[in-house]
């Protein structure tokens with residue numbers, strides 16, 4: 001993890017916090033979801049890892065205190081907002 005610097009916190013979900021990281025050398029952006037090791041790592045987390053594997057093979061990092069799931073950065077904003085705006089656009093068109 002020393003290769004990366006935190007750009008910003010993206011948000012927090014039921015399991016942990018998600019941060020945007022930048023590789024200090026290549027400048028590549030990556031998203032990492034940090035889940036504290038312990039009881040929170042349950043079958044729901046397992047399902048999330050399987051879901052990510054179906055989309056794109058994730059890098060799962062096991063640290064001393066946290067489980068990390070690395071993802072591609074989706075920079076286009078919130079999917080929820082896009083779906084709501086899509087619905088509004090189609091209502092207006094009718």
Ligand SMILES: Nc1ncnc2c1ncn2[C@@H]1O[C@H](COP(=O)(O)OP(=O)(O)OP(=O)(O)O)[C@@H](O)[C@H]1O
Pocket residue numbers: 010011012013014015016017018031033071072073074075078
């Ligand atoms: N790959 C990503 N690229 C860009 N933003 C992301 C990415 N993954 C998560 N985020 C942002 O981080 C926030 C928190 O994500 P996280 O996966 O921790 O929780 P969630 O999916 O919103 O909630 P829950 O885990 O409770 O279903 C998201 O709402 C989203 O705004």
